Amino acid sequence: MSQSPLSPVRDLERLNPDIDRIHELAESLLPVYAQIELGEALPDPEQNQALVALIAILHELHPADMAVVLESLPLQERVLVWKLGAPEEDGEVLLEVSEPVRETLIEAMDKAELLAAVDDLDADELAELAPDLPNQVVYEALSTRDEEERAQVAAAMSFADDQVGAIMDFELVSIRADVSCEVVLRYLRRFESLPDHTDKIFVVDDDDILQGVLPIRKLLVVDPDTQVADIMVDDVVVFRPEDDVEEAAQAFERYDLVTAPVVDANKKLIGRLTVDEMVDVIREESEADMLNMAGLQEEEDLFAPVMDSVKNRWMWLAINLCTAFVASRVIGAFEGSIEKIVALAALMPIVAGIGGNSGNQTITMIVRAMAMGQMTGNQAMHLLRKEEGVALVNGLIWGSVMGVVAWLLYGSLGIGLVMVAAMTLNLLLAATVGVLIPVAMDKMGRDPALGSSVLITAVTDSGGFLIFLGLATIFLL
């Protein structure tokens, strides 16, 4: 028997959707958007060709790729592309896009389209979309589901976004322990298909209390007469619906899990977690840290209207303005000194700047260590000493460099010496605060990444000006 070689092989080059091409086609069609929406024929044959080409590309796309395309397009083009995509995948795409983009897509759909989109979704997926859907749509979508599914949607919606209960799914294959593997294999054949990512089957008793798991890897290699009880694994990583999703994701990462059971307080099996959700959690978590450190409140639609972006960013800018004002008043207090030695005005930003840079290095390291679970209370003192050691070395080296430069530039040894001292002291301050800010935030139950960059810069700016101008006033005037 001869086989054809793997024909529609998808390698990386073919995988990445051609966003530029889609953008180009969509842009050329924007002027006739109204006709397209009404389903009217386009008079211009070139535009007709573009429309046909665009639809062909979009209908080939995997929902996850469609999501990337939509996130990469400006608002008007996004809506056009969304309307032209394959409607049967609308639900999947809505699940894949980020929340701000999802809102823009849902706004562009009417009730019938939304109902059709969510019709095929599992209970946990419907629950995920529900907060973004109009109430009427959620209500009607639920009315077509059976009692059990409605209960599942309600259960999933009762948990916060960062709890395991909100992202677990309900597609469970479970068996009893007192049957043979032969029976299990026959039982599985009665399914049309097994849930995604099924790498283990859950073993429960008559009350659905979890007894262990039967890894498929084992099921496939053992003698079919073996009893499940004899080969099931009972040292299982289980989660509770109220567990934190980031901790669950860390457990998936550490123990290389593909799926894991979720049980209630009585160990009754109620759902499962899958690695694909956990990958999303890990990605989002690392990104949230990055955005938070820079003082962005939350994930932002790249093409959000200007005013939405302003809203997402104003808070940290306002905080930054307050801290800058404080720094400004510190300088203001030394206006007399600056009037006498105007060189101080030119040199002071160097002291503040290097403190901010070094403090950001320290705080980034600590925030990362905390995210990885490497920081415990006892380590803080040790790290503080180490970071201060690094600061001392850097301060003496770079402080001396700048001290010599300042000396040569302004012909004053005194200014040079003040420079060395101020830079060293400000680096020590940066190291100390760089360790203490995230530790304190964590102790207070706050996210240590949140605006940490703005906070450390505030301290090293005001502190740097105070130290430098203070020392200059004492020793040079």
Added chain:
Amino acid sequence: MSQSPLSPVRDLERLNPDIDRIHELAESLLPVYAQIELGEALPDPEQNQALVALIAILHELHPADMAVVLESLPLQERVLVWKLGAPEEDGEVLLEVSEPVRETLIEAMDKAELLAAVDDLDADELAELAPDLPNQVVYEALSTRDEEERAQVAAAMSFADDQVGAIMDFELVSIRADVSCEVVLRYLRRFESLPDHTDKIFVVDDDDILQGVLPIRKLLVVDPDTQVADIMVDDVVVFRPEDDVEEAAQAFERYDLVTAPVVDANKKLIGRLTVDEMVDVIREESEADMLNMAGLQEEEDLFAPVMDSVKNRWMWLAINLCTAFVASRVIGAFEGSIEKIVALAALMPIVAGIGGNSGNQTITMIVRAMAMGQMTGNQAMHLLRKEEGVALVNGLIWGSVMGVVAWLLYGSLGIGLVMVAAMTLNLLLAATVGVLIPVAMDKMGRDPALGSSVLITAVTDSGGFLIFLGLATIFLL
């Protein structure tokens, strides 16, 4: 038949190793480290108890947890704990820890210990450790392997760290297409165990050319008489060994893959990728972006000796110092103006500071969008206009606030107006450069995250001082 309830259930609380307790025990044992290493009895019964307790805890730990513990401990304690851990898991632990920590562990082992540690590892795992091992150890470890494994190690080592070839594994289960599922099931039973994460079986022809894959999910539900050719999936995501691992990880994330085949240019099956490796790639990639933005060159051992940390950080500090020096010279050029209106010295950091903060918000968004594959060449202009719109709004709002404050503080309407203008212009500069720096870095084939925070601050500092002092000199003097 009655079953015992899931006894050694591991929930999140039990999962996280008690690092504080281990740290405490290890610290108390440090004074008698020499005796412990020589295997001598400890005279003090309390220390003996601590030793027994510590060993008991460590031998219970999963290798991945042991890795976290080791990364969380200061150097001396780390070596002690490492010596007391279960030696049969040394290889796994070495694979789990970060590279700088791995180096400290390998330094603490002699040749015999290293050989024992790597003995159980698969070819791809040995290849991963090889660059950190002494040459003699690699040579001897290879000499005990068979021809095929040696070739695999050599193949894996011939790829760069960021190529798929370096992280693929060689544990393949492959079948022909012209057999029935019944035959496949019987064939699988001949294995002792299936490779980790086996969610699909690779279908190849006589020359090992990939024809498709047979998902286990399908194999378990179909009639055993079905031919593999009739149910295999031939629309498969495949990778080549020279593909970029980050792109591969993105494909795993988008298409919710658990494993995927790696083929050579002739489509011959040579290895596979598994989701657990991809999760690590995603985590490391996001972290590298975060560290790079802050100007840290690479992952740093939290407890690295001070001089190692200094080396890891000196470059960006030096760059920062140069840019700060430029900013200082900009101010120096306006010393005459500052002498006349000393208030300028106090107000100028506000203009520079808000520019830096806002620029960091913009650049973080762009770097993130690039990492997610959402940025293509054509979008840059659009985003530039949007970011400048945000900057204009923020500049007028916050500039006016600070303008009024400056006016009231110094009783000069002129200073207030210069403040409004300077803040607006510096925010526009921050937005423009915040988009252009990562786009230009990307065009030049550089990592857009690398030191971006330092670069943007350099521009907004020098630019802010120039704009503010320049406007003041023109309009106020």
